Amino acid sequence: MISVEEALKIVRQQAIELPAVEVPLAEANQKILREPLRADRDFPPFDRVTMDGIALSFADFAAGKRSFPIAGVGAAGAPQQELTRQGHCIEIMTGAMLPAGTDTVVRYEDLEIRDQEAHLTIDKIKKGQNIHRRGEDRQRGDVIVPAGRKIAPGEIGVAATVGRASLPVTRPITALILSSGDELVAVEEKPLPHQIRQSNVFSIQALLQRWGIRAQIMHMPDDPATIKKVLQEQLPNYDVLLLSGGVSKGKFDYIPDALDAMGVKRLFHRVAQRPGKPFWFGHIPGGTVVFALPGNPVSSLACTRVYFGEWLETSLGISEEKPRAQLSREVSFRPDLNYFIQVKLRSAADGNLLADPVEGHGSGDLANLVDADAFLMLPRGKDHFAAGEAYPVWSFR
Ligand SMILES: Nc1nc2c(c(=O)[nH]1)N[C@H]1C(S)=C(S)[C@@H](COP(=O)(O)OP(=O)(O)OC[C@H]3O[C@@H](n4cnc5c(N)ncnc54)[C@H](O)[C@@H]3O)O[C@H]1N2
Numbered sequence: 475m476i477s478v479e480e481a482l483k484i485v486r487q488q489a490i491e492l493p494a495v496e497v498p499l500a501e502a503n504q505k506i507l508r509e510p511l512r513a514d515r516d517f518p519p520f521d522r523v524t525m526d527g528i529a530l531s532f533a534d535f536a537a538g539k540r541s542f543p544i545a546g547v548g549a550a551g552a553p554q555q556e557l558t559r560q561g562h563c564i565e566i567m568t569g570a571m572l573p574a575g576t577d578t579v580v581r582y583e584d585l586e587i588r589d590q591e592a593h594l595t596i597d598k599i600k601k602g603q604n605i606h607r608r609g610e611d612r613q614r615g616d617v618i619v620p621a622g623r624k625i626a627p628g629e630i631g632v633a634a635t636v637g638r639a640s641l642p643v644t645r646p647i648t649a650l651i652l653s654s655g656d657e658l659v660a661v662e663e664k665p666l667p668h669q670i671r672q673s674n675v676f677s678i679q680a681l682l683q684r685w686g687i688r689a690q691i692m693h694m695p696d697d698p699a700t701i702k703k704v705l706q707e708q709l710p711n712y713d714v715l716l717l718s719g720g721v722s723k724g725k726f727d728y729i730p731d732a733l734d735a736m737g738v739k740r741l742f743h744r745v746a747q748r749p750g751k752p753f754w755f756g757h758i759p760g761g762t763v764v765f766a767l768p769g770n771p772v773s774s775l776a777c778t779r780v781y782f783g784e785w786l787e788t789s790l791g792i793s794e795e796k797p798r799a800q801l802s803r804e805v806s807f808r809p810d811l812n813y814f815i816q817v818k819l820r821s822a823a824d825g826n827l828l829a830d831p832v833e834g835h836g837s838g839d840l841a842n843l844v845d846a847d848a849f850l851m852l853p854r855g856k857d858h859f860a861a862g863e864a865y866p867v868w869s870f871r
């Protein structure tokens with residue numbers, strides 16, 4: 475049995491390289507950008523008026539002028555106007571190019587217009603006011619978004635503004651979620667007294683959607699020959715297989731042997747943690763990575779969130795230190811295991827993230843997951859955890 479830290483390290487070492495694919499802008503959100511986005515023009519591309527009002531020359535104001543005959547009107551989207559008559563102004567709208575021959579904009583709220591003339595109603599204006607200067611934000615040729623960045627609404631807006639209708643992004647992972655167990659029946663079926671409905675595969679599929687993965691689902695009976703056949707057929711088709719159930723010590727727990735027989739190399743089996751102790755992890759060298767998750771619903775969800783999440787984020791180059799949350803009350807846990815305790819998260823008045831333990835009835839209690847938001851990792855080596863102590867947290871909401 476290995477420690478959580480060793481297990482995480484091994485999982486990270488199996489990160490894979492994914493190719494880049496071109497996707498339409500509308501599908502790029504949350505994916506990883508593979509090439510830098512550069513400014514094709516200055517940001518903004520011209521001296522942009524930021525208030526509806528009049529554009530004038532500050533020198534006229536400084537010379538004492540307070541009334542300005544209107545020489546023209548400029549809308550956003552119209553070519554640049556030019557003020558040629560000294561002491562005049564041009565009515566100008568937000569988003570328009572600043573007219574040539576002007577350097578200052580006064581908003582409508584600070585003037586009155588009578589007889590085609592604008593009369594200022596304020597005494598103080600600043601030279602250059604209400605203008606967003608050309609190139610003030612970024613210069614043409616600047617890298618605005620570096621390669622490797624996770625795309626979010628800001629990056630989408632920049633891509634659009636520099637004229638990219640499609641973007642090169644990391645191809646999404648292909649994943650198959652495979653359950654096993656003769657007690658499991660389809661969701662649509664009415665279980666007999668000794669049966670239960672499939673649920674893990676759907677929870678795991680939903681969890682994977684947080685990373686934009688559309689995983690397939692399949693079920694296998696507890697029959698070694700069938701399991702091997704399904705594995706043989708499916709292993710070459712996916713980057714990842716997530717198996718649920720059949721990895722502990724039961725007489726019908728065939729998964730580890732079947733994986734071994736199909737050439738999947740075991741990298742570890744059993745981790746010093748609860749839930750999820752019987753977790754099995756391996757790979758086909760240079761090929762498919764396999765997460766064989768313990769069948770209990772809380773265990774399979776916790777292992778997917780923590781280990782699959784870490785593997786995926788490392789593969790995508792976006793693995794980060796996990797956020798931490800503070801226990802809101804004391805907890806005792808005696809076994810010499812890391813404890814991924816279920817918690818509800820809330821933010822305290824001082825801004826700290828607080829974790830309210832919601833322990834439930836063990837790793838088979840799938841109803842408890844609806845009362846929780848996250849797994850908080852309490853470390854081994856102590857059995858009493860005081861209120862206020864902070865630990866890493868993995869949200870599954
Ligand atoms: N002698 C031992 N027994 C067990 C150990 C152990 O160390 N020694 N570990 C326990 C722990 S911890 C866990 S977790 C489970 C994991 O066992 P398996 O991975 O072999 O899972 P199964 O036995 O197939 O299933 C466990 C439990 O979960 C239900 N299940 C399974 N798949 C699904 C599914 N797709 N949807 C809903 N529910 C599912 C299954 O019916 C069982 O009730 O082993 C302990 N035993």
Ligand code: MOO
Pocket residue numbers: 747748749750751752768770772773836837838
């Ligand atoms: O992995 Mo088991 O989850 O401790 O019941």
